[in-house]
Amino acid sequence: MAVSVGGSSGSGRKKSLDAELNLVSFIDLLSMCICFLLMTAVWLEVGSLQVKQSHGTQAAAPKGQAHEVELSMQNSTALDWVIKKNGRLVEKQQLKAASIEELSQNLAQAMGAFVTAHSGDPATISSAMITTSSAVSYGDLIRVMDALRRNQIVNIGVVPANRDSAVAGVRAFRGGA
């Protein structure tokens, strides 16, 4: 970068020590940087939640000693959850709340309490299956999945709804437009 030292005209004069930066080229460079970064910026970061759906003919993965959770959402404020181990019932609870935020928070706490209570036993919950109804929105389903993933349950599946329930859901979605 060019730096000019002022006051050099007089031969016998003392040179000024005030250095002056050439700001014009500096501003040009910064403007170009800002334009490039603004044009290439990604403002909405799209992420993903992984769901494994198995086909009817595919063999089930070996379950070992881990527990499985079955969640049944009736609506956005109530759900039943059942914990099984090797097909045998271990725990069953019903959760109710005033809102989906509260419900997902209660679910995360209940899962955490189960793992803590069975800390001696290898109480890892390996997988979860979620059954929903047409009254539950997709956004609320994601919130419940979030609560499960916060408790290290990453192998999540969703039970496909029946045709009538899905058609009712489509009509409700169109009606809300």
Add this chain to the structure above:
Amino acid sequence: MNLKSQNLGDRSFSRHLVARQYQRKKRARILIAGLMLTSMVDMFSLLVIFLLQNFSASPELAVVAKGVTLPISATSRELKDAPVLAISRAGIFLDQKFIGSAEELLDRPEPLMKRLSQLREIWQRSHPQQEFPGEISLQADQSVSSAVVSRFMGMLPSQAFGSIQLAVVGAGGGKG
């Protein structure tokens, strides 16, 4: 200085006042025109630093379909490159191509199955030595019934698309 009345003209004092006012105005105009370059460079530098921090070198993999508001998730992961199935009010789209309305496809899913099968065949032809990963990205509006989404999710494994990525927006709005 000794000023004598004969030296002063008829309107010399008023002219002097006008000249002084003009000079003052001129000086003021010069002051307004001058830019504060130091603070401007400071501001530019801060902007560049902020934008560089938010800069993502990875390309945008998913174009969010029109009319789809993705749900927010706090535990989202990076989205992988995969075909995109979008469920919106306007209908069902696969890789931004209209397949049909949701109601039609729930009754007769053949067009969707056919298109998925084609996508799988294309992938297998281009990757002959590799196993098909079966990854698909699903975009749905957050207000759509989960029954609709789960029904379509249930259809996908029949065409070997068993690894479904539900597209969400990271909770921070930034890095997910």
